[in-house]
Amino acid sequence: xxxxxxxxxxxxxxxxxxxxxxxxxxEGFDDRLCVVRQxxxxxxxxxxxxxxxxxxxxxxxxxxSGDGQHIVCYAHSAHFDIRTGLCFAGPCTGxxxxxxxxxxxxxxxxxxxDLPSVFDx
Ligand code: FES
Numbered sequence: 001x002x003x004x005x006x007x008x009x010x011x012x013x014x015x016x017x018x019x020x021x022x023x024x025x026x027e028g029f030d031d032r033l034c035v036v037r038q039x040x041x042x043x044x045x046x047x048x049x050x051x052x053x054x055x056x057x058x059x060x061x062x063x064x065s066g067d068g069q070h071i072v073c074y075a076h077s078a079h080f081d082i083r084t085g086l087c088f089a090g091p092c093t094g095x096x097x098x099x100x101x102x103x104x105x106x107x108x109x110x111x112x113x114d115l116p117s118v119f120d121x
Contacts, residue, residue, distance in 0.1 A: 044111055
């Protein structure tokens with residue numbers, strides 16, 4: 001298997017629905033990551049809403065608005081830009097999700113080996 005220094009393999013690109021999202025890196029009842037695919041691009045965020053630091057999905061893998069255009073935290077309906085992670089509507093407007101560095105290489109999604117912490121901000 002190919003390895004990349006400072007990174008770890010998350011999944012293959014094909015494992016992600018194009019235009020959809022999946023929760024990944026399960027710990028207990030929650031997924032640590034919110035992973036969104038748009039074509040050949042993948043956006044990876046900590047599954048941690050900046051409002052009350054809760055997981056965002058209302059059930060497994062359901063992170064997006066009905067039209068698939070935004071990430072939505074279903075606790076209090078905060079809306080986030082998929083690409084920037086910025087909350088543009090809801091109780092934490094102006095705050096951002098925490099980005100996990102990710103890149104797609106030869107059909108595989110690689111992320112930073114060390115995840116950022118909510119306590120780093
Ligand atoms: S915890 Fe996400 S909007 Fe309140």
